[in-house]
Amino acid sequence: MATFQLRPRSNVANVYLFRATGQEVDLMSHQDRLTAVENLVQEAVWLPAVGDRGALRRAAGLTQQQVALAVGVGRVQVARWETGTAEPRGVRRKAYGHLLRSLTQPPATSTNS
Incomplete structure (x- = not known):
């Protein structure tokens, strides 16, 4: 007789796996999966490589104290x-990621006539 075990999976709400005879069946729909991925992308904070962080700050003319x-x-x-x-x-x-991302983009130029 197969036993079923209901257990939560990671931090995604309402996602469960059934364990039956050693195989897992994912109950997450395709749309739920896309939503979960999108949420994860929204939460992720990109930072440039360690060697680029100071260079970006210096190129923008900022001091470590100003950033701090x-x-x-x-x-x-x-x-x-x-x-x-x-x-x-x-x-x-x-905050730091937002600052560094902003420094990677050229400043907006004004087009006053």
Whole structure:
């Protein structure tokens, strides 16, 4: 007689696997899967390679102290992020990532006639 075990899967709500005779059947629909992937992409925070972080900041003419004040950390923490000895987390990762992404894009130019 096969036994069924209902267990939650990762952090995605309402996704369950049945375990029957050693095989798992995923009950997530195609649309639910796409939604889960989209949610994950929205939560992910891209950061440039460690070697590029300081270069982006310097190219924009910003100091580590300015970045630190904007993100809400000390200057030494920004230096650690730039050298790879630490990684930003949570809200600070989002803020730092947003800053660095913004620095990778050329500034908008005004077209006043």
